[in-house]
Amino acid sequence: MKQLSIMVDLDRCIGCKTCIVACRNHHGLVDHENAMPGEMSHYIRVESELTGTYPDLAEDFWVVMCQHCKKPPCIKACPSGAIAKDAQTGIVRIDKEACTGAKKCLAKCPYDVIQFDAAGNFAHKCDLCYDRVIHGLEPVCVEVCLADALRFGEKEILLMHAEAEGKELIKKRSTQSILYVKSPRR
Amino acid sequence: MHRNEWIPTVCYQCKAECAILARVEDGVVKEVKGNPLARGKMCVKGMAGVTTLYSAERLKYPLKRVGERGEGRFERITWDEALDIMEKKLRELRERGEAHTFTYSMFPHSTTDPKWRFVNAAGGFISTGLPHCDSAKIMAHLHTFGCFPNHHIAPMYYTVPKGGLMILSGRHPFGCLDDACVPRDILNAKARGAKLVVIDPIFRSEAAKADWWIPIKPGGDAALFLGVCHYLLTNDLYDKAFCEKWVRPGDMDNLMAFIADKTPEKMSRICEVPAADIVRLAKMCAEAKSVCIDAFKSIMYGNAMDWGHVWSILLVITGNLDNPGGQPLPEIAPMAPVTPVPPAPNLKELGYHRTGPDKNRFDHYNFILEPTWYAAQAVKDGTLKVFFASECNPALSEMGSGEWRKAMTMRDEKGDYKLELFVVTEIMPSETMKWADLVLPDQTNFERWELLYMPWWYNYGHTAALCRPVIEPLHETRHANRVMIELGKRMFPEYFAFKDDLEYYDIELSGVGMSVEKLMDGGGLWSPGTAGFRKYEDAGKFNTASGKIELEWRMYADIGQQWPSPELPLEFRRGEKEFPFILVNFRTIFLNNTGAWSQNNAQLRDPVSGLDANPVVINPIDAKRLGIAEGDMVTVASSTGEVRLPVALSQRIKPGCAGLIHGFGQTMGKVAARGNWAGDNELIADAGSHLDEQDLRGGEAHVATRVNIHK
Ligand code: SF4
Numbered sequence: 001m002k003q004l005s006i007m008v009d010l011d012r013c014i015g016c017k018t019c020i021v022a023c024r025n026h027h028g029l030v031d032h033e034n035a036m037p038g039e040m041s042h043y044i045r046v047e048s049e050l051t052g053t054y055p056d057l058a059e060d061f062w063v064v065m066c067q068h069c070k071k072p073p074c075i076k077a078c079p080s081g082a083i084a085k086d087a088q089t090g091i092v093r094i095d096k097e098a099c100t101g102a103k104k105c106l107a108k109c110p111y112d113v114i115q116f117d118a119a120g121n122f123a124h125k126c127d128l129c130y131d132r133v134i135h136g137l138e139p140v141c142v143e144v145c146l147a148d149a150l151r152f153g154e155k156e157i158l159l160m161h162a163e164a165e166g167k168e169l170i171k172k173r174s175t176q177s178i179l180y181v182k183s184p185r186r
Numbered sequence: 187m188h189r190n191e192w193i194p195t196v197c198y199q200c201k202a203e204c205a206i207l208a209r210v211e212d213g214v215v216k217e218v219k220g221n222p223l224a225r226g227k228m229c230v231k232g233m234a235g236v237t238t239l240y241s242a243e244r245l246k247y248p249l250k251r252v253g254e255r256g257e258g259r260f261e262r263i264t265w266d267e268a269l270d271i272m273e274k275k276l277r278e279l280r281e282r283g284e285a286h287t288f289t290y291s292m293f294p295h296s297t298t299d300p301k302w303r304f305v306n307a308a309g310g311f312i313s314t315g316l317p318h319c320d321s322a323k324i325m326a327h328l329h330t331f332g333c334f335p336n337h338h339i340a341p342m343y344y345t346v347p348k349g350g351l352m353i354l355s356g357r358h359p360f361g362c363l364d365d366a367c368v369p370r371d372i373l374n375a376k377a378r379g380a381k382l383v384v385i386d387p388i389f390r391s392e393a394a395k396a397d398w399w400i401p402i403k404p405g406g407d408a409a410l411f412l413g414v415c416h417y418l419l420t421n422d423l424y425d426k427a428f429c430e431k432w433v434r435p436g437d438m439d440n441l442m443a444f445i446a447d448k449t450p451e452k453m454s455r456i457c458e459v460p461a462a463d464i465v466r467l468a469k470m471c472a473e474a475k476s477v478c479i480d481a482f483k484s485i486m487y488g489n490a491m492d493w494g495h496v497w498s499i500l501l502v503i504t505g506n507l508d509n510p511g512g513q514p515l516p517e518i519a520p521m522a523p524v525t526p527v528p529p530a531p532n533l534k535e536l537g538y539h540r541t542g543p544d545k546n547r548f549d550h551y552n553f554i555l556e557p558t559w560y561a562a563q564a565v566k567d568g569t570l571k572v573f574f575a576s577e578c579n580p581a582l583s584e585m586g587s588g589e590w591r592k593a594m595t596m597r598d599e600k601g602d603y604k605l606e607l608f609v610v611t612e613i614m615p616s617e618t619m620k621w622a623d624l625v626l627p628d629q630t631n632f633e634r635w636e637l638l639y640m641p642w643w644y645n646y647g648h649t650a651a652l653c654r655p656v657i658e659p660l661h662e663t664r665h666a667n668r669v670m671i672e673l674g675k676r677m678f679p680e681y682f683a684f685k686d687d688l689e690y691y692d693i694e695l696s697g698v699g700m701s702v703e704k705l706m707d708g709g710g711l712w713s714p715g716t717a718g719f720r721k722y723e724d725a726g727k728f729n730t731a732s733g734k735i736e737l738e739w740r741m742y743a744d745i746g747q748q749w750p751s752p753e754l755p756l757e758f759r760r761g762e763k764e765f766p767f768i769l770v771n772f773r774t775i776f777l778n779n780t781g782a783w784s785q786n787n788a789q790l791r792d793p794v795s796g797l798d799a800n801p802v803v804i805n806p807i808d809a810k811r812l813g814i815a816e817g818d819m820v821t822v823a824s825s826t827g828e829v830r831l832p833v834a835l836s837q838r839i840k841p842g843c844a845g846l847i848h849g850f851g852q853t854m855g856k857v858a859a860r861g862n863w864a865g866d867n868e869l870i871a872d873a874g875s876h877l878d879e880q881d882l883r884g885g886e887a888h889v890a891t892r893v894n895i896h897k
Binding site for chain 2 (some may be wrong): 011012014015016017018020021022024025026030032033034035036037038040042045046050052053054055057059060061136140143144147148151172
């Protein structure tokens with residue numbers, strides 16, 4: 001199976017959160033009138049880690065979105081069969097219409113990325129911008145990334161890029177289809 | 187206008203004004219992104235601008251105060267009534283011979299801003315709404331090598347060669363107050379083998395990407411770089427050929443004499459950067475293919491002229507003027523004047539709006555932009571009677587906000603407000619609006635026409651950008667520029683004889699063979715051509731009186747400022763016992779928090795996409811000494827005020843410093859008023875109240891002050 005993926009370059013991610021807001025705009029996740037902080041759905045989040053002691057510090061930033069797992073636990077957890085992994089692209093999608101709002105997938109997702117729309121009673125999440133990628137475009141987060149830290153493509157090819165640039169795969173983070181890479185520590 | 191397409195316009199969630207595209211479907215803005223013609227990036231604040239546009243909280247129609255100032259009670263009025271009130275008061279002021287006691291606090295988006303024109307026509311004083319941090323950098327470069335940058339003329343990071351050196355000194359370009367392409371450009375330069383050095387008391391995302399982070403005592407930048415210059419000059423590591431050819435005769439000898447005792451060891455004691463590190467930095471500069479420096483916070487500490495002077499000297503002695511990877515020297519592309527041109531205020535006669543005790547000595551300085559009107563002081567001494575404000579939020583976001591709020595309610599003997607009329611234009615409910623007599627609903631960048639133009643080229647490739655309405659304006663909003671044109675037509679028809687803002691922009695653009703129409707055809711952007719390097723080689727001279735680089739500022743010899751002082755700003759040198767910490771305010775990219783329109787944005791106050799807290803950040807070393815633990819509530823007190831805040835302990839801050847994110851503390855706006863956070867400006871003194879030495883060294887410490895912290 002082909003797997004479309006995003007490669008996150010920790011040498012470049014500055015944790016700016018541009019991708020989060022662009023993603024929300026594109027997918028209509030903000031009700032601008034009633035939106036309140038802490039209550040808005042989001043398909044991406046930024047994480048970071050500061051290490052060392054003053055003044056010898058290092059900090060990494062990276063983004064987390066649906067990892068489009070090889071064997072997605074959300075699919076297994078869904079009682080209504082509303083979640084499926086697309087054979088052509090490897091994208092894991094939730095069928096809103098088929099979703100009965102059981103919320104089982106939310107608890108089973110190891111990455112805590114599934115959102116729940118209480119008003120519409122359905123689960124939703126990152127679908128790698130399925131509507132765009134099937135037309136040959138990149139996911140929105142990749143397109144807008146301020147630092148060009150994200151790259152989109154087939155998993156195998158992205159890994160070749162990383163190798164060519166001397167970047168290492170961060171194994172503990174990249175078990176699935178979102179690849180995290182960075183240069184070996186200087 | 188009801189098309190489904192991407193329309194080029196300009197962002198306005200901060201002052202960088204990036205060129206963007208807005209996706210409009212059936213008259214609704216759906217999403218936004220960078221304009222590929224402008225190299226294509228837009229940051230998180232800009233992305234969140236859509237939320238401002240459609241916020242239910244937008245000011246929808248003109249409001250008139252009904253209660254007392256500060257109460258925030260208003261009633262709806264018509265635009266005609268609002269214009270009548272402004273016209274009547276301004277006419278009355280002129281009849282009393284007090285036209286100059288009118289000012290407008292604003293951020294002029296271009297030299298062509300119609301609001302600025304109105305102030306001149308009315309005989310008022312322009313106030314940029316900015317303290318003169320930026321002016322000091324501009325003046326330092328102008329005095330030394332005659333170039334005219336504004337803060338948008340950051341180094342051209344996309345020209346930094348392999349082996350080049352990029353120095354950020356208190357500059358936070360990943361916070362995108364520059365063009366949104368800058369973060370990528372810096373990372374690209376690094377990827378091709380340039381080095382990044384970040385000098386900052388706080389470790390932020392730039393430092394995380396840097397080859398070297400140098401924590402420094404706030405205000406120590408002039409000392410640090412004087413130490414670097416000392417090493418370069420005394421070890422023959424400077425660009426002799428360049429200096430011989432271009433520096434004014436005599437200046438190098440005098441510089442050598444001045445620098446003789448500015449040893450790294452001595453400078454180290456001031457800036458608290460180890461002498462060995464100063465030497466290491468000097469060696470890096472000497473070896474680098476190119477060196478560029480950018481600074482912003484560090485020129486806001488109260489010694490901006492000194493620091494700007496040292497900065498200029500370093501660029502000169504390393505030969506880094508107008509070369510790839512050095513300091514760009516912009517050119518000027520002049521617009522056509524809209525005649526007749528209203529006269530600017532006579533500063534010689536009226537003086538600068540300075541209230542510090544050293545006013546006479548200060549008047550030696552010839553600032554380009556008039557320094558900020560210290561509104562509180564001016565109200566007190568009766569030199570400010572009518573005050574308009576746009577895109578600024580002095581009740582919260584400017585230094586001395588407490589003093590300012592007090593001044594707004596001061597009364598004269600008759601019991602009337604000393605400030606006779608206060609008008610605010612704003613998109614969202616702002617803190618400042620509570621003290622206003624009139625509140626005029628402004629438009630977002632998705633609803634208004636605006637020509638953004640600086641005569642000196644933007645190094646981002648364009649010199650003029652057009653902001654255009656991409657949807658029909660919402661509610662009864664009107665853009666402040668249009669309001670001032672309308673008022674201008676009523677009061678000064680001779681100066682406002684053009685039809686509207688579009689015709690005004692057309693006349694100006696004709697000076698460079700352009701028009702609004704042509705600008706739109708060109709994707710909303712215009713540039714006179716390529717930037718070019720080392721233009722002084724072709725010209726055979728620099729744009730200074732002598733035609734040479736002038737390192738020594740001889741015009742300031744009588745006030746002892748011909749060479750830069752390494753001393754910390756006075757603000758940090760005194761009161762160390764009582765106030766042992768230096769508080770430094772800072773920002774993040776996902777929060778602008780200056781203007782009310784961006785403070786009240788649900789996406790930027792969201793903990794996922796923005797930030798919803800501003801605890802005071804201190805180093806665990808200090809916390810241990812004070813017996814303070816993570817999350818404790820503490821009082822942070824300065825000589826002018828105090829706030830209660832939770833503490834966040836972090837290795838990312840230099841011991842002895844405290845960090846606070848700027849601009850929290852609103853009581854207006856359902857989003858912004860949430861949470862129990864505090865405004866940093868409660869702690870920063872009103873500049874007019876403590877200007878003494880700062881007058882002479884280039885400004886006030888307006889993002890930092892000394893504080894003590896206790897439980
Ligand atoms: S836009 Fe890019 S740099 Fe910014 S947080 Fe997202 S991935 Fe990181």
